[in-house]
Amino acid sequence: MIRFLFKGIIRDKNRSLLPVLVISIGVFLTVLGSCWFKGIFSDMIDVNANFSTGHVKIMSRAYADNAGQMPNDLALSEAGQLVEELQTAYPGLEWVQRIHFGGLLDVPDEAGETRGQGMATGWGIDFFSPGTQEPQRMNIPGSIVKGALPARPGEALISHEFAERFGIGIGDTVTLFGSTMYGGMAFANFTVAGAVRFGMRALDRGAIIIDITDAQAALDMADAAGEILGFFRDGRYDGARALQLKTDFNARYESETDEFAPLMLRLNDQNGLEDYLALSESISGIMIFIFVLAMSIVLWNTGLLGGLRRYNEFGIRLAMGEEKKHIYRTLIIESVLIGAIGSVVGTALGLAAALPLQEYGLSFGSAVQGGGIMMPEVFRTRVGPEAFYIGFIPGLVSMVLGNALSGIGIYRRRTAVLFKELSV
Amino acid sequence: MESIIQIEKLTKRFPVGTGEFTALKDINLAFGKGEFTGFVGPSGSGKTTLLNIIGSLDTPTEGEVTVLGHSIAHLTHRQSAKLRNQHLGFIFQTYNLFPVYTVYENVEFALLLQQMPAAERRKAVLDALEWVGLTDKAHSRPAQLSGGEGQRVAIARAMVKRPAIMLADEPTANLDSKNSHHILQTMAQLNKELKTTFLFATHDEKVMAYLRRIISLEDGRVVKDEAMTPQRQPGV
Numbered sequence: 001m002i003r004f005l006f007k008g009i010i011r012d013k014n015r016s017l018l019p020v021l022v023i024s025i026g027v028f029l030t031v032l033g034s035c036w037f038k039g040i041f042s043d044m045i046d047v048n049a050n051f052s053t054g055h056v057k058i059m060s061r062a063y064a065d066n067a068g069q070m071p072n073d074l075a076l077s078e079a080g081q082l083v084e085e086l087q088t089a090y091p092g093l094e095w096v097q098r099i100h101f102g103g104l105l106d107v108p109d110e111a112g113e114t115r116g117q118g119m120a121t122g123w124g125i126d127f128f129s130p131g132t133q134e135p136q137r138m139n140i141p142g143s144i145v146k147g148a149l150p151a152r153p154g155e156a157l158i159s160h161e162f163a164e165r166f167g168i169g170i171g172d173t174v175t176l177f178g179s180t181m182y183g184g185m186a187f188a189n190f191t192v193a194g195a196v197r198f199g200m201r202a203l204d205r206g207a208i209i210i211d212i213t214d215a216q217a218a219l220d221m222a223d224a225a226g227e228i229l230g231f232f233r234d235g236r237y238d239g240a241r242a243l244q245l246k247t248d249f250n251a252r253y254e255s256e257t258d259e260f261a262p263l264m265l266r267l268n269d270q271n272g273l274e275d276y277l278a279l280s281e282s283i284s285g286i287m288i289f290i291f292v293l294a295m296s297i298v299l300w301n302t303g304l305l306g307g308l309r310r311y312n313e314f315g316i317r318l319a320m321g322e323e324k325k326h327i328y329r330t331l332i333i334e335s336v337l338i339g340a341i342g343s344v345v346g347t348a349l350g351l352a353a354a355l356p357l358q359e360y361g362l363s364f365g366s367a368v369q370g371g372g373i374m375m376p377e378v379f380r381t382r383v384g385p386e387a388f389y390i391g392f393i394p395g396l397v398s399m400v401l402g403n404a405l406s407g408i409g410i411y412r413r414r415t416a417v418l419f420k421e422l423s424v
Numbered sequence: 425m426e427s428i429i430q431i432e433k434l435t436k437r438f439p440v441g442t443g444e445f446t447a448l449k450d451i452n453l454a455f456g457k458g459e460f461t462g463f464v465g466p467s468g469s470g471k472t473t474l475l476n477i478i479g480s481l482d483t484p485t486e487g488e489v490t491v492l493g494h495s496i497a498h499l500t501h502r503q504s505a506k507l508r509n510q511h512l513g514f515i516f517q518t519y520n521l522f523p524v525y526t527v528y529e530n531v532e533f534a535l536l537l538q539q540m541p542a543a544e545r546r547k548a549v550l551d552a553l554e555w556v557g558l559t560d561k562a563h564s565r566p567a568q569l570s571g572g573e574g575q576r577v578a579i580a581r582a583m584v585k586r587p588a589i590m591l592a593d594e595p596t597a598n599l600d601s602k603n604s605h606h607i608l609q610t611m612a613q614l615n616k617e618l619k620t621t622f623l624f625a626t627h628d629e630k631v632m633a634y635l636r637r638i639i640s641l642e643d644g645r646v647v648k649d650e651a652m653t654p655q656r657q658p659g660v
Contacts, residue, residue, distance in 0.1 A: 008524050317533075320509065321537065322537050
């Protein structure tokens with residue numbers, strides 16, 4: 001019987017073409033949209049992880065309470081030893097020290113007099129250790145507009161916007177004014193090695209990036225770090241693993257009284273990313289719901305029209321002794337077949353569109369400028385295993401639902417008038 | 425002759441507005457195996473209603489109709505569908521073939537419903553097409569057939585499951601004289617060879633010429649029930 005129904009679907013374009021088209025388009029949009037949103041959310045989360053939160057982050061308890069103020073007076077001391085302990089206890093992650101600081105950048109003229117000053121956010125990251133991934137992690141090589149990465153201590157990168165505003169060139173000197181770990185005034189000169197533009201307003205307004213040892217020296221933070229970030233070695237955030245890690249670490253270093261005791265936070269726990277992660281997890285479900293709803297309505301109407309067109313067919317089948325329930329069931333089987341065909345086509349099209357976008361992405365450089373949130377300029381899709389099956393959910397459900405609703409009319413059909421109806 | 429259809433005191437009324445319309449009134453009839461009988465009468469005389477009830481498409485308001493031992497009034501929807509599926513064949517004024525399927529597949533459908541094994545099904549379909557002389561059209565679509573051929577496919581579809589009773593409502597109404605006789609010859613031949621009971625609702629003289637019993641209906645009553653010597657015979 002299924003082969004018989006399949007022949008009918010293939011031959012009767014009115015029965016199959018429109019529904020297959022509708023489902024293919026819906027499934028295509030579901031697959032592409034799902035990969036697209038997954039990619040955007042993942043990239044946003046990656047950007048936040050790489051620049052700010054890590055997959056897990058360790059701070060002193062007091063620092064964690066005031067993290068927004070970059071309170072380096074509450075930084076972790078003996079950070080080198082802590083990193084060694086972490087590398088031993090949790091080798092599945094790469095552990096890095098960072099110092100995040102605020103300060104004033106002073107731009108001197110040839111006579112050494114102040115030519116301009118501006119507020120700056122600074123990062124001290126590991127530029128020089130052998131095998132360091134920090135510059136790549138923050139996409140610094142790809143963000144350099146002019147100049148190069150710092151090659152030796154005492155060199156700095158500054159934001160391109162800042163450099164343009166004050167006419168700072170490569171090789172010029174800038175002076176960082178800040179505050180030491182102990183509350184004193186800190187100032188240090190740096191030679192500008194390059195200018196960077198990340199495409200994120202929050203970073204591009206005014207930034208200085210220096211090696212962490214330079215930051216420790218300038219801010220009097222010997223063997224101290226504001227933050228120690230941990231990154232899973234496969235580069236993918238795993239919330240459950242991070243939770244396990246956090247629970248274990250915090251239990252190990254638990255201290256009610258010591259405000260400098262280290263505290264681990266997951267990516268979820270920071271910058272309101274919990275909501276983004278939840279949205280990222282549910283975005284496929286939302287997409288499916290929307291397309292199931294929209295396509296079901298269209299396919300319901302298509303089914304109703306099909307029911308009218310096949311009125312005589314159903315009548316003759318009833319007269320031949322086919323039960324109403326059986327006719328209804330065959331309609332559902334037909335809808336599964338049509339839904340499967342449309343889903344295969346739509347998934348293939350969706351993947352064909354999503355895979356190149358995963359590689360090359362689309363640049364929304366100007367559109368994402370001006371926001372305060374850390375967002376990448378190039379939006380990429382992310383094609384995961386679910387992209388291969390996710391479209392089948394709206395494809396099959398909407399077709400079956402549409403036909404199930406439209407097919408109810410079969411149960412209202414009166415056999416007593418079949419002779420009259422079928423004689424017209 | 426043993427009766428396969430018994431009708432006793434059959435009355436059928438339909439609600440019309442606030443009142444009722446009596447379509448059949450106090451009908452008493454019996455039909456034996458292998459009959460070739462027609463209900464004749466003007467429009468509204470109750471011919472089709474009678475076929476509907478015998479065909480288990482409708483139920484009596486009063487009285488008893490028994491078909492092959494089944495009381496029509498007491499059948500569930502499922503049981504009446506099963507009765508139609510296994511023992512009754514229908515031929516309509518219009519052929520009502522499935523347009524997207526071939527002649528072979530149209531005929532095969534009745535057997536698919538019975539879940540007949542494929543090899544047996546194939547033989548039965550080819551036999552049925554041979555009866556109606558359409559073996560060479562097995563792979564044609566309904567749109568490629570003439571009116572007469574379409575009706576012959578409809579007969580093959582109804583006959584393929586070898587029903588005990590065939591019910592035909594004005595089967596020649598859409599056919600010209602030549603095709604009508606061809607169709608009636610085919611049905612008379614099947615009646616003769618397979619002993620299938622044929623019941624017609626008709627007011628076509630050409631059909632009446634083949635009938636061996638004519639039951640005249642008027643205003644829902646049987647006014648005449650007479651055995652006939654058919655003017656036309658199969659193969660003549």
